[in-house]
Amino acid sequence: MKKNILVTGASGFIGSFLVExxxxxxYQTFAGIRTASNKKYLSDPRIHFLExxxxxxxxxxxxxxxxxxxxxxxDFIIHTAGLTKAINKADFSLVxxxxxxxxxxxxxxxxxxxxxxxxISSLASFGPGINTNPITSCQIQQPLTExxxxxxxxxxxxxxxxxxxxxxxxxxxxxxxxxxxxxxLLKSIEKHIEVYIGSTEQLLSFxxxxxxxxxxxxxMESSAINQNLLVSDLKLxxxxxxxxxxxxxxxxxxxxxxxxxxxxxxxxxxxxxxGSIRGKAPVLSRERLKEFKAMNxxxxxxxxxxxxxxxxxxxxxxxxxxxRWYKEHGWIKG
Numbered sequence: 001m002k003k004n005i006l007v008t009g010a011s012g013f014i015g016s017f018l019v020e021x022x023x024x025x026x027y028q029t030f031a032g033i034r035t036a037s038n039k040k041y042l043s044d045p046r047i048h049f050l051e052x053x054x055x056x057x058x059x060x061x062x063x064x065x066x067x068x069x070x071x072x073x074x075d076f077i078i079h080t081a082g083l084t085k086a087i088n089k090a091d092f093s094l095v096x097x098x099x100x101x102x103x104x105x106x107x108x109x110x111x112x113x114x115x116x117x118x119x120i121s122s123l124a125s126f127g128p129g130i131n132t133n134p135i136t137s138c139q140i141q142q143p144l145t146e147x148x149x150x151x152x153x154x155x156x157x158x159x160x161x162x163x164x165x166x167x168x169x170x171x172x173x174x175x176x177x178x179x180x181x182x183x184x185l186l187k188s189i190e191k192h193i194e195v196y197i198g199s200t201e202q203l204l205s206f207x208x209x210x211x212x213x214x215x216x217x218x219x220m221e222s223s224a225i226n227q228n229l230l231v232s233d234l235k236l237x238x239x240x241x242x243x244x245x246x247x248x249x250x251x252x253x254x255x256x257x258x259x260x261x262x263x264x265x266x267x268x269x270x271x272x273x274x275g276s277i278r279g280k281a282p283v284l285s286r287e288r289l290k291e292f293k294a295m296n297x298x299x300x301x302x303x304x305x306x307x308x309x310x311x312x313x314x315x316x317x318x319x320x321x322x323x324r325w326y327k328e329h330g331w332i333k334g
Contacts, residue, residue, distance in 0.1 A: 006074050006114075008032035008052065008103075009081030013179050014120065014209060016041035018078055021213045023047070028071070032081065041178065054081075054099035057106065064110045073112055076220055079103065080120040082151075084181075085281035085288075087272075089146040096150035101157050104164060117166045118220050121155055123205075123230065124148030125170060128294035132203065134236075136300040137170075137228045144290040155228070162226060167219055169212075172232040172299050175318065176209030177325035183332075184283045186323065189246045190332060194254035197264045197289070200240040203296045205232040208318035211311040215304055222307050232299045233311040233318070245316050249323045250332070261293050 005022045009015040010031030022029040023046050030048045033039070042049075050067060053059040067074075083095040100119065107113050127142040129135045143149045158166045175182040188195060196202075207215075215231045247254060259267070268286045275282035284292075291297075301309070313321065326332040 002026060002028040003075040004028050004030065004071055004073065005076045005078070006030040006032055006050065007078045007080065009079075009120075011037035011039060011042060012080065013176075014174060014212065015080045016178065017176075017209050017213045018080065018216065019047060020044070021217060025217065027076075030067070030074075052081075052103075054102050057102065060102070060106045061110060064106060064112055068110065068112060074114040076116050076118070077107075077114045078118045078120065078216060078220070082120070084147065085283070085285070086147075087276055087279070087281050089287065092146045092150035093153065096147070097153040097157065100154040104157070104161065108164070113164060115165060116220055116225065117158075117164065118216060119154065119158060119166055119168045120216070121151045121168050121170050121228075122148065123170050123172045123297065123299060124291065125151035125155055126230075128291075129203070129296035129298055132296060132298075134296075134298040134300040135230065137230055137303055144294060145287045147287065148291075159226070165225055167224060167226070168228045169216055169219065170228055170230045171207050171212050171215075172205040172230075172297060174207055174209055174212055176322050177329075179209065179322070181283060182322070183326060186246055186250070186326070186332065189243065189252055189254055190250055192252055192254050194243050194247070194256040196239055196243075196256070196258045197292045198258070198261050199295065200238065200258065202239040202294075203298045204237045204239060204242060205235070205297055205299045206237065206242075206315050206318070207232050207311070208313035208321070211313055211318075214312070215309050218307055218309055219304065224303075224307060227303065229304045229307075230299050230301050231304055231309070232301055233314055234301055234305070235314055236298050237315055242315065245319050246323075249320050261289075264289055264292070 005027040007018045010019050030050045032050050032052045125148050126135050268284050268289045271282040271284045
């Protein structure tokens with residue numbers, strides 16, 4: 001019989017790719033969504049949809065019990081539902097921490113604890129590397145932002161429940177087709193503007209969404225349990241390298257600006273005010289700026305390497321693949 005897998009946040013950037021991969025691997029695949037979720041990338045008829053309301057324990061229990069009555073139990077759950085941008089900083093804790101806690105309690109309460117619960121966290125829960133040392137899973141976690149703090153609180157909650165079988169995936173900056181955050185960065189270069197905050201030599205790491213998905217399934221199907229796994233493409237870059245690769249793939253010449261951190265703060269504040277008026281969380285905020293200013297986001301992925309992880313894309317190959325998708329889908333002019 002096919003094993004049952006649930007992917008929460010299935011309509012999101014990473015979630016939609018996880019659903020596709022689960023189907024490829026012949027899992028009976030359940031896409032956890034909200035009533036208002038956009039199903040644009042969830043069109044495969046083999047997908048089963050499961051509406052989950054983390055804000056209402058009664059409705060959550062009903063949804064889980066209806067599933068259990070028809071399908072039995074989840075073999076695996078990949079919990080990617082979360083919030084990466086918000087107008088109100090308090091929402092990060094409500095969505096990323098409180099909802100995760102409610103979900104785990106509901107699974108226990110309804111005797112639906114899976115063989116493994118994979119929590120998709122972020123490198124932001126660790127904070128940047130110290131000096132030029134790469135971030136490791138042993139590093140004391142000191143997140144810079146409310147987003148990172150909310151992810152850390154969810155991780156700490158899982159560690160406080162050692163009888164609950166979990167894995168925590170901490171990816172670095174994730175990019176690829178369908179992603180809108182990196183698209184925002186690419187659009188500025190398409191307009192011949194190359195912007196740096198403070199320095200051109202910020203140390204960075206990246207992972208293509210398809211490589212992240214591979215790492216998630218590799219770890220989920222392994223014997224690894226109750227630990228953090230950091231994920232990148234195993235390479236180190238600078239902000240200047242990133243912009244150079246984008247310019248090359250877009251065939252654009254640019255005017256380069258190094259924006260002082262204090263001035264970037266004014267832009268972030270304006271972006272927040274504008275977003276608040278429009279009722280939309282901005283890509284650049286004063287919170288997000290804390291991470292943009294940090295000089296070291298290099299990462300040591302020793303644990304996932306031990307499981308046999310070999311990325312398909314380095315940054316140059318991955319950006320070429322991503323930009324081609326943007327062009328094919330009309331996001332960028334060809």
